[in-house]
Amino acid sequence: MDDNRIMNENVSRTLGKDAQRNNILAAKIIADIVKTTLGPKGMDKMLVDSFGNIIVTNDGVTILEEMEIDHPAAKMMVEIAKTQESEVGDGTTTAVLLAGKLLEGAEYLLDKKIHPTVVVKGYRIAAEKSLSLINELAMPLKDSNVLRQIAMTAMTGKGAEGNKEVLASLVVRAVEQITSMHENVGDINLDDIKTEKIKGEKTGDSELIEGIVLNKERVNQEMPIRVENAHILLVDFPIELKNPEAETRISISSPEQLESFIESEERHIREIADKIISSGANVVICQKGIDDVAQYYLAKAGIFALRRVERSNMEKISRAVNGKIVSNINDISIDQLGRAALVEESKQGNESLTFIKGCQNPRVVTIVIRGGTIHVLDETERAIRDGLGDVISAIKSGKVVPGGGAIEIELARRLRLFAKTVPGKEQLAIEEFASALESIPEALAENAGLDPIETLTELKRRHEQGLSNEGLNLLNDKIEDAFLAGIVEPLKVKTQAINSASEVSTMILRIDDVLVSRNKDTHMERSNYQGLD
């Protein structure tokens, strides 16, 4: 039957081979974009948005998130990066590159007239086998020195490069601090480690603070600068005249009316202030604004107040001090207050910071990141986040693998041996899967300006001899035992990458029909496809 009779004219359709090739191409383009950033010698990308804002980064997920990608298959690739980021916090480039290479291998098999379902089946077998092999190959996490190596491996080549020793020990100390508070390592939460960026000083001066640090000063100089035995009220509504944001129109015809209007507004503020004061709070942290009148009352009562604190920080403070975030004036009461030994404002360089120390829940710590420019700060923060993710992940699973491509080479080798035992054309797909794994060390070498073929050949030769931890050390450009060189990664980075790369590549391979509804924005959908055809 003719499609057009049953389908709305606003739906465009790409079928069979065309759909497949188009999707594979899109996925390969995404993988190619991030490929050159892989590893310590990877290059950075400069991203410029339509407002001219600039981000300089080496971080796979950041690159893909900032690019406005429309193609449906390309979007699926971006999703892998996001999942990898949220599940492990590192390994985004690896996951995306792996998926791209899996699809490239699939394309090669399709050209040889192998049916997509065979490729899909082969890839599934290969993924499953890889996961069981990698679990056998992984080593138990020994001590916190290994954690430092993991943090360093995560941060090598990132913006933090020059100070990675200092930053790696901050990362490990931060994680150990929160780990010591948990009985079950499964409860360790990345959200309990806050980062705060401060411009103007050297990155090497970054430090770890127990408790919360906010890049904020108290709203009013009349307020106390230091509050001991703090009773902290958290609110997410404005402590301001009734409706300051909405444009209120009132018609006033006499001075008396004006006066009574102002009076009623002031009464409202007074009421909130009284409620706060009588709750026993001596610190108020507000997500919205606090106006002059409210500031006056709070300052007079000796209360320390911060305003316009971001939601994510409100939540961290709430957890740290065991206080509720109050959304309704009538709910303000002593039961909602959080506690901390000290809330203090302190000047550091040009900035005034607020420290919340001795929190009731000492699990929350802050890494104060210092750096010369906002670009350096942002990239250092991303590197630290990668390090934190990896260290936490290593503690949780208790298992590590050698980096520098060592684990990928060994997996590929064993996978090829296994392939020989699999009958049918699936065998070819398993071999392609092995090649995709080898593309990781290949890209590491290529990005460092080394000969990728030579490197790969030498790596394979050594692994054949049973040297299963040999990897490429890009600190000295030598092939050596990655564990001994201190290039260590958590197991989960690799299992997650293998999992999601194989999932998304098989999902894309199984698509043979792309239907795009043009109802909403015809122009946009058309232009997506033009770019890739």
Ligand code: ADP
């Ligand atoms: P991803 O987003 O996948 O984490 P990265 O750019 O962080 O990408 O690179 C990670 C890769 O770099 C891993 O394969 C890791 O083993 C490798 N790597 C890290 N440090 C070194 C090093 N000193 N020598 C060689 N490879 C390294």
Ligand code: MG
């Ligand atoms: Mg990384």
